Amino acid sequence: MIEQFVNFVIRPPRSEYNPDQYLWETEFILAGRKYKRLDLELTNARGLIIKCSHYVPAFIPENTSLPCVIYCHGNSGCRADANEAAVILLPANITVFTLDFSGSGLSGGDYVSLGWHEKEDLKCVVSYLRTAKQVSCIGLWGRSMGAVTSLLYGAEDSSIAGMVLDSAFTNLYGLMMELVDVYKIRVPKFTVKMAVQYMRKIIQKRAKFDIMDLNVLKLAPKTLIPALFGHALNDMFIQPHHCDRIHHAYGGDKSILKFEGDHNSPRPQAYYDSVSMFFYNTLCPPQLPVPCSNKLRTGAYKVGTVTNESLIFEIINDLRGAGTNSCSSSTDASKFPNSTTSVVELLSKSVNQLSIKNDNDLDFLLDENHSLSEIDGDSVGSHLQDKSSRHNEESCSCTSSNRESWGRCSSLGGASDGSSPGDISDKQENLTVKALATPLRQKEGKLTTPKTKEKKIHSLWKKLNRERTGRGDSLSQRLKMCLGHSPRHKRTKSSGIV
Numbered sequence: 001m002i003e004q005f006v007n008f009v010i011r012p013p014r015s016e017y018n019p020d021q022y023l024w025e026t027e028f029i030l031a032g033r034k035y036k037r038l039d040l041e042l043t044n045a046r047g048l049i050i051k052c053s054h055y056v057p058a059f060i061p062e063n064t065s066l067p068c069v070i071y072c073h074g075n076s077g078c079r080a081d082a083n084e085a086a087v088i089l090l091p092a093n094i095t096v097f098t099l100d101f102s103g104s105g106l107s108g109g110d111y112v113s114l115g116w117h118e119k120e121d122l123k124c125v126v127s128y129l130r131t132a133k134q135v136s137c138i139g140l141w142g143r144s145m146g147a148v149t150s151l152l153y154g155a156e157d158s159s160i161a162g163m164v165l166d167s168a169f170t171n172l173y174g175l176m177m178e179l180v181d182v183y184k185i186r187v188p189k190f191t192v193k194m195a196v197q198y199m200r201k202i203i204q205k206r207a208k209f210d211i212m213d214l215n216v217l218k219l220a221p222k223t224l225i226p227a228l229f230g231h232a233l234n235d236m237f238i239q240p241h242h243c244d245r246i247h248h249a250y251g252g253d254k255s256i257l258k259f260e261g262d263h264n265s266p267r268p269q270a271y272y273d274s275v276s277m278f279f280y281n282t283l284c285p286p287q288l289p290v291p292c293s294n295k296l297r298t299g300a301y302k303v304g305t306v307t308n309e310s311l312i313f314e315i316i317n318d319l320r321g322a323g324t325n326s327c328s329s330s331t332d333a334s335k336f337p338n339s340t341t342s343v344v345e346l347l348s349k350s351v352n353q354l355s356i357k358n359d360n361d362l363d364f365l366l367d368e369n370h371s372l373s374e375i376d377g378d379s380v381g382s383h384l385q386d387k388s389s390r391h392n393e394e395s396c397s398c399t400s401s402n403r404e405s406w407g408r409c410s411s412l413g414g415a416s417d418g419s420s421p422g423d424i425s426d427k428q429e430n431l432t433v434k435a436l437a438t439p440l441r442q443k444e445g446k447l448t449t450p451k452t453k454e455k456k457i458h459s460l461w462k463k464l465n466r467e468r469t470g471r472g473d474s475l476s477q478r479l480k481m482c483l484g485h486s487p488r489h490k491r492t493k494s495s496g497i498v
Contacts, residue, residue, distance in 0.1 A: 112207075
């Protein structure tokens with residue numbers, strides 16, 4: 001019994017995995033941008049090899065540095081647990097660094113210490129990131145043992161910009177005493193205390209740390225780093241009162257979030273949204289420009305193969321961005337639209353590339369009032385991809401994570417009716433219509449009666465409503481999509497303690 005309890009503390013089940021199978025790919029696309037995984041090895045103060053991965057954008061402009069969040073896993077976890085953190089933070093221009101602590105995963109070492117030696121591993125990682133030119137400020141995101149590790153390190157390094165602390169415990173000795181009651185071990189109290197003292201000596205001999213020294217409650221009042229605490233309401237390994245006590249004693253700016261679930265259950269979307277907002281406010285990531293190729297991309301746009309963002313936003317950003325770039329030669333210059341060209345004219349020229357040739361092809365974007373409907377990328381993608389699949393054109397996947405308001409555009413038919421520039425400007429002042437009402441709609445010779453038109457749009461509108469049933473907001477959809485493409489790694493359940 002004592003040997004089993006000792007293993008619960010310092011030798012829980014160890015995650016063994018193939019990085020190429022369970023981590024994000026070395027190159028991948030998330031929310032329309034390209035990212036890469038950089039694998040590296042660091043050596044900690046005890047001479048053990050620490051296996052690490054750093055998720056960064058594939059392209060970072062020169063003289064630009066991005067904030068980084070270090071993800072710290074639990075006692076039976078590994079760096080694959082940071083896959084969900086990458087989904088949350090990378091689209092916000094926050095890089096993610098993750099590691100296998102010593103004694104965990106593929107790193108060296110035989111035992112874990114629930115934060116004591118892991119603090120030195122974290123110090124090694126922070127020192128490495130401080131020397132990286134493309135890393136600005138640093139945040140910490142820890143779960144269970146990782147949360148305790150973050151608290152221990154944060155008490156020594158006030159330069160950390162912010163910490164997310166999920167399921168931290170106050171002190172190891174008190175936790176071990178609690179677990180006797182949780183597992184309903186029927187022995188007298190004095191016997192339990194004697195057994196814990198005996199285990200203390202065994203742990204000191206094997207793992208080289210004293211369980212009595214592992215107490216974050218003493219350090220909390222001296223720690224001033226902004227922190228977001230989280231804890232599951234039905235956690236029986238580390239009960240919620242641990243989080244309440246640390247939060248109450250904590251000296252810095254703090255907030256706490258309780259949610260349904262237990263110690264090992266997946267965290268709800270509301271929690272991830274709070275984490276995303278917290279790091280965005282504390283790390284203040286810069287806005288990166290949307291990368292544009294040297295040559296304007298042509299061919300059908302394939303939507304939905306990589307991500308489910310809106311196609312039309314990408315057309316606007318892509319064409320406008322291309323118009324502002326300098327051309328490499330006079331030959332290329334003719335391929336770029338004028339930077340003063342309106343969004344509407346750019347869209348009009350792009351419609352031919354999407355094989356939209358008749359009056360009905362854009363009706364799926366309008367509601368019954370002939371207004372632009374608030375559909376998501378999936379609906380747009382499924383409609384347009386059906387059309388583009390009938391053409392064997394070269395295609396490319398592109399999206400935009402930028403959710404700006406649509407606004408209104410003026411005089412979409414001015415370029416096709418032979419009017420003078422002055423007439424066009426007059427129309428632009430007096431006529432406003434939606435961006436997708438392109439000149440192609442006005443050129444069409446075949447007219448339909450208002451009743452037929454209204455009936456057709458009404459049926460399409462009903463179809464779109466059915467498609468949208470059950471969908472969440474755009475952030476939730478992007479997260480679910482990304483998680484759907486992520487490696488099939490399941491978090492290893494914590495054994496016994498954290």
